[in-house]
Amino acid sequence: MKVLVLDGFTGQSPVHRPLATVLSAHQVEHIKLAQEDIPWCRGCFQCWLITPGECVIGGTGNEVARKYINSDLVVLLSPLVFGGYSAELKRAMDRLIPNMSGLLVRRGGDTRHVRRYSRYPSLVVLGWQQEEDARQKEIFLDLAYRNKLNLMPPSFASAVSSGKDEEQINRQLTAIMVEVGVGR
Amino acid sequence: MKALLLVGSPRLRGRSAFLGSALARHLKAQDVEVLSLNLVEQHKDSWQQVAAALAxxxxxxxxxxxxxxTLPAPATAFLEKFADRFAGKNLAALLNCGYPERYHNDAALAVCQQFARQSGCMWLGGLTVGMGGISLGKGVSRSLNKGMEMAAQAMAQGQPIPVKAADYAARPAVPHGAYxxxxxxxFRRINKKHGKAPLDARPYQHEGTEQ
Structure with a gap:
């Protein structure tokens, strides 16, 4: 299984080692976004209108979007920042919109984007917080679920870990990876 | 009273700036002095200025x-950077999304509220609007204008934005399907005229793979 990890941490976290263990049987590319030069999405819409599917900025941001489409599983990894993603992760996520069509479609009473590709990778969203904070966790899992509705993964799982007990985090990750078909 | 309008959009003259200045006009009518900054434009040399404006x-x-x-990356980066400058302030959010439904703003609104909790400022709530897509939703509908006016009156008194104001602001200008x-x-028209590839191009699909 081809796995792409988009890592929004600036350094190491208690999630990193357990995640590597859980994914060890797979072909993993782990991108430390803080070390990459990815300019912010300019909101110019050219990837929807003029060069559909491709961002005009180019560089690593485009490569991340290309790798996203060509993965079987994408893991979004972030510390909880005000209940949301870190700016490092969000910077890369904002550059993923060329992978959707700009056109809108009404689906079950909601409006969504038309798919550009017939197949998207499965999605795992992993958050981590130093200390358990139920309110932040709720915001994070809601945000992850909203991403799931828009990124259209065939399977999806999300979790928020807390603290430094790597063994416990390992058990948690093992369980959620089963939900997206990743065995050990 | 002094207010600071932070525009968190990479589009300098986009809808966030437009809606922000419409709300600023209502605040000025309440004798609130409003300074406006686009936070995406800020850089090392202007951080001191931003800090002074926040203070x-x-x-x-x-x-x-x-x-x-949720919020665009540069807005998140800004909040991360300046969180400790917000203590004791009143904070409100004005969010807009490209989908017609207002609820697509809700995760970002929750993040703003959580930011208020963590940074020690008083959360006055937010106005959320949909239909921000290209060349649509320009202008301010009568109900949005009314919602902004009610919100400005409350904020000028240091009061939370009334639910009614948020409901007025969010009232869709046209039916969702029509939008x-x-x-x-x-989109099809613009692509036909200026596009370098068809709207449904798949540039990242690997050749020879079944997708």
Whole structure:
């Protein structure tokens, strides 16, 4: 299984080692976004209108979007920042919109984007917080679920870990990876 | 009272700036002095200026679009960087999304509220609007204008934005399906005229793979 990890941490976290263990049987590319030069999405819409599917900025941001489409599983990894993603992760996520069509479609009473590709990778969203904070966790899992509705993964799982007990985090990750078909 | 309008959009003259200045006009009518800054434009050399503007303001309003279900990266980066400058302020958000439904703003609104909790400022709530797509939703509908006016009156008194104001502001200007129809038509038209590839191009699909 081809796995792409988009890592929004600036350094190491208690999630990193357990995640590597859980994914060890797979072909993993782990991108430390803080070390990459990815300019912010300019909101110019050219990837929807003029060069559909491709961002005009180019560089690593485009490569991340290309790798996203060509993965079987994408893991979004972030510390909880005000209940949301870190700016490092969000910077890369904002550059993923060329992978959707700009056109809108009404689906079950909601409006969504038309798919550009017939197949998207499965999605795992992993958050981590130093200390358990139920309110932040709720915001994070809601945000992850909203991403799931828009990124259209065939399977999806999300979790928020807390603290430094790597063994416990390992058990948690093992369980959620089963939900997206990743065995050990 | 002094207010600071932070525009959190990479588009300098986009809808966030437009809606922000419309709200600023209502605040000025309440004798609130409003300074406006686009936070995406800020850099090392202007950080001191931003810090001074934050220190000076009693009320801070973040006007931002929704990118991939929450605040755009530069807005998040700004909040991370300046969180410790917000203590004791009043904070409100003015959010807009490209989908017709207002609820696509809700995750970002929750993030703003959580930011208020963590940074020690008083959360006055937010106005959320949909239909921010290209060349649509320009202008301010009568109900949005009314919602902004009610919100400005409350904020000028240091009071939370009334639910009624948020409901007025969020009232859709056209039916959801009509918005999607017009947006799609405009997108197809622009692509036909200026596009370098068809709208449904798949540039990242590997050749020879079944996708």
């Amino acid at each position: 000076d303001a009693e009320l801070i309003i973040l006007s931002a679009p929704i990118y991939v279900d 999607a129809y017009v947006l799609n038509r405009n």
